[in-house]
Amino acid sequence: MNAQVHSFAGSPSPEGGSGISVRDATVTYRNGHTALHDATFHIPTGTITALVGMNGSGKSTLFKAIMGFVRTSKGSISVLGQTVEAALKKNLVAYVPQSEDVDWNFPVLVEDVVMMGRYGYMGMMRRARSVDHDAVSSALARVGMSDFRKRQIGELSGGQKKRVFLARALAQDGRVILLDEPFTGVDVKTEDAIITLLRALRDEGRVMLVSTHNLGSVPEFCDRTVLLNRTVLAYGTTVETFTQANLERTFGGVLRHFVLNGADGGKPHPVGFISDDERPLVLYDDEQDARDPAKGAGGRT
Numbered sequence: 001m002n003a004q005v006h007s008f009a010g011s012p013s014p015e016g017g018s019g020i021s022v023r024d025a026t027v028t029y030r031n032g033h034t035a036l037h038d039a040t041f042h043i044p045t046g047t048i049t050a051l052v053g054m055n056g057s058g059k060s061t062l063f064k065a066i067m068g069f070v071r072t073s074k075g076s077i078s079v080l081g082q083t084v085e086a087a088l089k090k091n092l093v094a095y096v097p098q099s100e101d102v103d104w105n106f107p108v109l110v111e112d113v114v115m116m117g118r119y120g121y122m123g124m125m126r127r128a129r130s131v132d133h134d135a136v137s138s139a140l141a142r143v144g145m146s147d148f149r150k151r152q153i154g155e156l157s158g159g160q161k162k163r164v165f166l167a168r169a170l171a172q173d174g175r176v177i178l179l180d181e182p183f184t185g186v187d188v189k190t191e192d193a194i195i196t197l198l199r200a201l202r203d204e205g206r207v208m209l210v211s212t213h214n215l216g217s218v219p220e221f222c223d224r225t226v227l228l229n230r231t232v233l234a235y236g237t238t239v240e241t242f243t244q245a246n247l248e249r250t251f252g253g254v255l256r257h258f259v260l261n262g263a264d265g266g267k268p269h270p271v272g273f274i275s276d277d278e279r280p281l282v283l284y285d286d287e288q289d290a291r292d293p294a295k296g297a298g299g300r301t
């Protein structure tokens with residue numbers, strides 16, 4: 001099968017800009033496990049980049065390293081031209097966690113979760129000023145969750161919780177936003193809303209790095225892709241990087257891959273599916289095209 005993957009992401013991503021630069025980064029945990037070794041890639045500003053790899057390939061570890069939560073034993077990471085420590089101090093990096101990483105029994109209101117995004121701008125007493133309250137209100141409005149601000153976070157649906165954590169990142173005004181599997185457990189409508197928001201944030205010149213197992217969504221909205229398996233196997237524009245050969249290298253035997261004889265206009269039509277999760281990537285051999293089956297031909301615009 002000689003399929004190539006085309007990107008449906010809007011305008012081509014701008015080259016240059018300081019973005020995120022990772023050079024030969026190695027992270028070894030205290031138990032001696034090296035989760036990431038010699039990882040190198042660059043992402044310019046004003047882009048959305050997919051971070052793709054199987055379970056345990058080091059995606060969350062890379063996020064933690066970019067946030068300064070784990071140290072690199074080798075190599076360097078720069079965020080908007082600054083060290084990780086400087087970026088952390090300036091609240092430049094916002095993080096939207098995986099749902100499993102959050103204790104939903106913790107009794108806290110939606111507006112309090114979003115206010116956490118403002119902590120870095122407050123003094124020791126964490127006294128919110130009007131600018132902080134305004135930032136929370138506008139972030140909640142932007143994700144369509146204003147009506148839920150007085151609700152306990154644990155009472156919300158999975159998709160609503162994701163929106164609240166996105167609002168926290170917006171309230172922080174992070175120039176770099178790391179999203180850990182934002183589409184897991186959300187319906188297609190919420191996924192659409194998140195993608196629309198990410199595109200708007202890209203147009204504001206922010207950098208988004210999105211870990212995802214939904215391979216079908218990647219060509220649709222990610223300008224760039226980083227493929228990971230304990231090191232960076234490939235990185236670059238999605239058009240050049242998100243190829244069948246690279247995906248097979250990334251997932252090996254773990255990837256589900258089917259070739260079907262579909263029918264298109266009455267003609268038999270070979271179709272390939274590559275899936276790491278519930279939304280597969282669809283490859284149309286003769287059109288050299290990739291489509292999202294949930295959205296029909298041509299994907300979303």
Ligand SMILES: Nc1ncnc2c1ncn2[C@@H]1O[C@H](COP(=O)(O)OP(=O)(O)OP(=O)(O)O)[C@@H](O)[C@H]1O
Binds near residue numbers: 034053055062
């Ligand atoms: N605190 C830790 N101490 C020791 N090992 C860890 C720690 N955190 C993660 N690991 C290990 O490092 C490897 C990479 O884990 P990581 O969470 O970065 O993977 P991931 O790509 O995010 O996986 P998933 O897709 O399942 O979320 C795994 O083998 C994991 O067991």
